[in-house]
Amino acid sequence: MSATRRQFMVASAATSALAALGKPTKAFAAAGGGIKWTKGVCRYCGVGCGVYKGVRDGKLVAIKGDKENHNDGYVCLKGFLLPQILYHEDRLTHPLIKKNGKLVKASWDEALDLVAKKFTESVKKNGKDSVAFYGSGQAYTEESYAASKLFRAGFGTNNVEGNPRLCMASAVGGYVTTFGKDEPMGTYDDIDNADVFFIIGSNTAEAHPVLFQRIARRKKADPNVKIIVADPRMTPTGRIADIYLKFKPNTDLFVLNAFANYFVQNDLVDKEFIKNHLAFGKGKAADQNWDAYVAFLAPYTMEKAAEVSGCPIEDLTTAAKLFGCKKNRTMSMWTMGINQRLRGVWGNNLIHNLHLITGKIGIPGSTTFSLTGQPNACGGVRDQGGLCHILPYGRLVKKPEHRAEVEKIWGVPPGTIGDKPGKHTLAMFQALETKDIKCIYIMCTNPGHSLPNVNRYRKAMADPDTFVVVADIYPTRTTELADVVLPAAAWSEKEGVYGCSERRYQLEHAVVLPQGEARPDFDILVDLAARCGYGKLMPWKSPDDAWEELLLLAEGTMYQIGGITRARLRKDHGVIWPCPTEDHPGTKLRYVKGEDPWVPDDYPHRIMFYGKPDNRAVVWFRPWENAAEMPDEEYPFFFTTGRVIEHWHTATMTGRCKELKHAKITSEVEIHPDDAKKLGVRTGDGVRVTSRRDSLVFPALVTDNSQPGLVFVHMHDDNLKRMCNKITIDQFDPGSKEPTFKICAVKLAKA
Amino acid sequence: MKWTTFSAVALTLVGLLALAGWGIAGPAENPPAHPEVEGAVTPDACEVCHQEVTPEVHSEWYDSQHGMLAVKCFVCHGSTGEDFTKDPSIDRCVGCHADQVETMAAPFMKDKSCFTCHPAHALMAHLPVAVEGGDK
Numbered sequence: 001m002s003a004t005r006r007q008f009m010v011a012s013a014a015t016s017a018l019a020a021l022g023k024p025t026k027a028f029a030a031a032g033g034g035i036k037w038t039k040g041v042c043r044y045c046g047v048g049c050g051v052y053k054g055v056r057d058g059k060l061v062a063i064k065g066d067k068e069n070h071n072d073g074y075v076c077l078k079g080f081l082l083p084q085i086l087y088h089e090d091r092l093t094h095p096l097i098k099k100n101g102k103l104v105k106a107s108w109d110e111a112l113d114l115v116a117k118k119f120t121e122s123v124k125k126n127g128k129d130s131v132a133f134y135g136s137g138q139a140y141t142e143e144s145y146a147a148s149k150l151f152r153a154g155f156g157t158n159n160v161e162g163n164p165r166l167c168m169a170s171a172v173g174g175y176v177t178t179f180g181k182d183e184p185m186g187t188y189d190d191i192d193n194a195d196v197f198f199i200i201g202s203n204t205a206e207a208h209p210v211l212f213q214r215i216a217r218r219k220k221a222d223p224n225v226k227i228i229v230a231d232p233r234m235t236p237t238g239r240i241a242d243i244y245l246k247f248k249p250n251t252d253l254f255v256l257n258a259f260a261n262y263f264v265q266n267d268l269v270d271k272e273f274i275k276n277h278l279a280f281g282k283g284k285a286a287d288q289n290w291d292a293y294v295a296f297l298a299p300y301t302m303e304k305a306a307e308v309s310g311c312p313i314e315d316l317t318t319a320a321k322l323f324g325c326k327k328n329r330t331m332s333m334w335t336m337g338i339n340q341r342l343r344g345v346w347g348n349n350l351i352h353n354l355h356l357i358t359g360k361i362g363i364p365g366s367t368t369f370s371l372t373g374q375p376n377a378c379g380g381v382r383d384q385g386g387l388c389h390i391l392p393y394g395r396l397v398k399k400p401e402h403r404a405e406v407e408k409i410w411g412v413p414p415g416t417i418g419d420k421p422g423k424h425t426l427a428m429f430q431a432l433e434t435k436d437i438k439c440i441y442i443m444c445t446n447p448g449h450s451l452p453n454v455n456r457y458r459k460a461m462a463d464p465d466t467f468v469v470v471a472d473i474y475p476t477r478t479t480e481l482a483d484v485v486l487p488a489a490a491w492s493e494k495e496g497v498y499g500c501s502e503r504r505y506q507l508e509h510a511v512v513l514p515q516g517e518a519r520p521d522f523d524i525l526v527d528l529a530a531r532c533g534y535g536k537l538m539p540w541k542s543p544d545d546a547w548e549e550l551l552l553l554a555e556g557t558m559y560q561i562g563g564i565t566r567a568r569l570r571k572d573h574g575v576i577w578p579c580p581t582e583d584h585p586g587t588k589l590r591y592v593k594g595e596d597p598w599v600p601d602d603y604p605h606r607i608m609f610y611g612k613p614d615n616r617a618v619v620w621f622r623p624w625e626n627a628a629e630m631p632d633e634e635y636p637f638f639f640t641t642g643r644v645i646e647h648w649h650t651a652t653m654t655g656r657c658k659e660l661k662h663a664k665i666t667s668e669v670e671i672h673p674d675d676a677k678k679l680g681v682r683t684g685d686g687v688r689v690t691s692r693r694d695s696l697v698f699p700a701l702v703t704d705n706s707q708p709g710l711v712f713v714h715m716h717d718d719n720l721k722r723m724c725n726k727i728t729i730d731q732f733d734p735g736s737k738e739p740t741f742k743i744c745a746v747k748l749a750k751a
Numbered sequence: 752m753k754w755t756t757f758s759a760v761a762l763t764l765v766g767l768l769a770l771a772g773w774g775i776a777g778p779a780e781n782p783p784a785h786p787e788v789e790g791a792v793t794p795d796a797c798e799v800c801h802q803e804v805t806p807e808v809h810s811e812w813y814d815s816q817h818g819m820l821a822v823k824c825f826v827c828h829g830s831t832g833e834d835f836t837k838d839p840s841i842d843r844c845v846g847c848h849a850d851q852v853e854t855m856a857a858p859f860m861k862d863k864s865c866f867t868c869h870p871a872h873a874l875m876a877h878l879p880v881a882v883e884g885g886d887k
Contacts, residue, residue: 052849062842064849073847077826080846205821213820239819645821646796658832659825663796 043491046372048500069573076209088656092487093516116531132159136444137377140496142543146525154534158422164377165425169736170339171370174348180611185590186367187502193365194331201337205236206645234705247309249638254624256350258305261297268324270359279616329365340741346622362607372501379499388422393557424737433460448478449650453730487518494520507569627743628731635745647716667717669698676702686751694726785831797824811872
């Protein structure tokens with residue numbers, strides 16, 4: 001311990017001793033005293049906790065959990081501190097235009113006229129696909145929709161993407177390939193009915209704290225509940241685990257197949273369910289059968305799984321028994337550890353397989369549930385059609401009938417929407433690099449920090465020959481690269497719909513005025529459309545009107561959100577789709593007879609996978625493969641990235657809360673004691689981490705939570721000297737196009 | 752290279768001033784500021800120091816429901832800046848326990864706070880009730 005640390009501790013101990021004589025103070029400022037409370041939704045993760053927002057004298061001053069929402073009145077530590085995200089002195093309060101290399105203050109007219117001129121000129125001169133939109137799972141649904149309509153029907157390009165490509169695309173790929181339709185079939189209520197939880201590739205305790213709390217409550221209520229956590233690092237999620245499978249990085253797909261094989265070998269499969277509800281597939285074709293599946297699984301034995309993963313065979317076997325035991329209701333949960341991988345879609349498929357062959361699906365407590373990272377990745381981007389290959393509510397760009405349906409509702413001539421998907425996220429920024437895309441509008445996200453191999457794309461954005469517009473609430477690592485910065489109104493300063501992980505749509509109310517000249521993204525886009533000559537596309541007076549249009553687009557699709565009217569959203573604490581009518585309670589068990597309005601009452605079975613033409617979900621044969629970049633002699637360590645509870649995304653908001661800005665904001669490199677010893681480093685020493693992309697120095701955190709051969713760094717730190725995405729690799733899953741943030745190879749040296 | 756290096760001069764000054772202040776004024780009801788950590792290039796959160804300086808407090812919290820669910824020090828105590836408080840107001844409980852905080856407005860709660868019945872840091876649901884005639 002350093003001398004200065006000792007001094008701190010002496011002072012701190014003195015503080016504690018003296019303070020102990022004091023009495024607790026009582027203050028009711030936040031509990032009452034002229035505060036007006038309005039219901040809303042938390043700004044942060046995809047759990048979508050209901051909150052009440054307390055306003056006094058025109059200022060947001062307090063947050064409390066909504067007891068009538070799924071979170072039962074609880075919020076996490078970030079949610080509790082939400083009011084501060086509006087009021088930091090850094091707020092962007094007026095437009096900025098880059099002149100002579102510097103961002104200088106401009107008027108809205110000047111800024112938006114410039115954006116309109118640059119985009120329309122580029123379309124005329126360089127073609128429709130020379131412009132692009134890059135949005136966010138944090139924007140409201142109406143905002144993402146306005147952008148999508150402007151770019152597809154106005155500029156005529158499908159270059160419409162969003163950051164959910166970086167986190168959820170593999171989950172989408174998994175649900176669509178297995179079940180034919182995106183989004184989970186269960187809800188958070190399944191937690192209260194599960195006997196076994198299988199949490200893999202998810203640090204739920206830190207990334208989704210309120211759900212972790214609900215799981216912990218479930219276990220406390222029934223000590224027989226068992227929790228299996230599988231992750232290469234021991235994370236705080238392990239505190240409630242009965243079995244912790246600390247597998248070697250990238251061996252999880254082997255383990256998942258071994259579980260399936262164990263179920264087959266030990267008669268834990270549901271033969272009736274298999275016969276009635278499943279098909280089997282390899283590659284892209286569902287043309288296989290059960291026998292072929294059994295043969296495919298044969299090499300994936302528990303013995304081999306133990307050898308490959310490094311997990312004790314007893315733990316693997318016990319976990320598989322618990323999962324598969326016929327009397328147990330099992331709920332699987334996962335997030336980026338599975339999704340952000342070269343074979344993220346396959347990982348999703350393999351988790352679904354476990355539930356399908358055991359029939360543990362569509363029963364309260366038995367479900368396969370993908371956790372989402374952002375508050376509106378599901379509702380605003382996945383459902384609304386905010387990616388380059390999709391159109392609203394399950395429609396595909398490549399299908400002429402789908403384009404025609406949308407064009408009809410939009411009142412635009414047939415052929416307006418391009419017949420080819422636009423560029424997915426990494427392709428989009430690579431096209432910016434090659435100048436095939438010349439103008440990009442970035443809204444409510446921070447790709448200058450969050451893209452993998454970020455140096456490459458920062459350079460492309462900073463290039464004076466590209467025109468980059470960024471709308472955000474604070475200066476970020478992306479606004480610093482922009483040609484025009486538009487000050488956006490923040491959460492609570494504007495109204496719109498959020499759709500969280502459990503298909504729950506909720507309305508976020510405006511409760512305070514925007515800061516300075518900031519404007520809601522929705523208003524900015526409507527204004528921009530008019531300046532580009534596309535005002536007729538957006539005859540909306542408010543987001544309410546856009547929502548009406550979205551309900552029209554959803555009509556006749558399997559999303560069935562017709563009952564989620566604006567009036568109902570204002571009143572209810574969230575509604576879960578399918579919900580065809582205003583008096584429908586919403587659907588907690590999708591695909592299940594008597595619950596899901598899409599399943600006919602006379603269907604002969606309890607569940608109907610209607611997303612597939614033959615009503616059969618597909619068990620896919622997905623082999624174990626190497627990552628995009630495996631450790632080798634030159635770069636011998638696995639490098640992985642993740643999150644901490646104190647921060648969210650690129651910390652543009654949490655980094656401006658006074659309690660959080662110094663709390664774990666510095667990215668440390670978590671290193672196992674065995675490796676630390678070899679390198680001669682102790683906690684606090686600098687460690688140089690070098691990949692084929694860049695080389696950075698992080699302070700070491702020596703901990704056996706890690707494992708030999710693996711180092712971890714969190715992704716929140718925006719210090720250019722410690723931004724982990726300078727190290728990560730920009731390879732991606734060939735199916736979902738989601739980057740492989742979770743695995744690349746590095747070498748280490750003491751700095 | 753050490754990342755946990757504080758500014759020795761700044762800290763010493765803060766420490767001396769703080770101690771001198773206490774010496775003159777005596778113990779304060781709500782003590783002076785948290786020792787200065789702002790500006791220190793440190794990866795540490797509260798827990799790192801307090802595991803050593805107040806280990807009992809740390810383990811009471813860590814083993815509690817709040818510790819299990821990562822409701823960390825600053826939720827109740829604020830940051831180490833001007834808003835730091837040794838004795839949290841019950842406003843800090845409102846986020847998750849709004850109904851219970853409302854009950855504190857009752858007249859018979861006049862001299863009580865949440866922490867009267869839910870001891871700080873462990874924050875058990877209820878204090879163990881002494882049984883008449885049991886061990887004293």
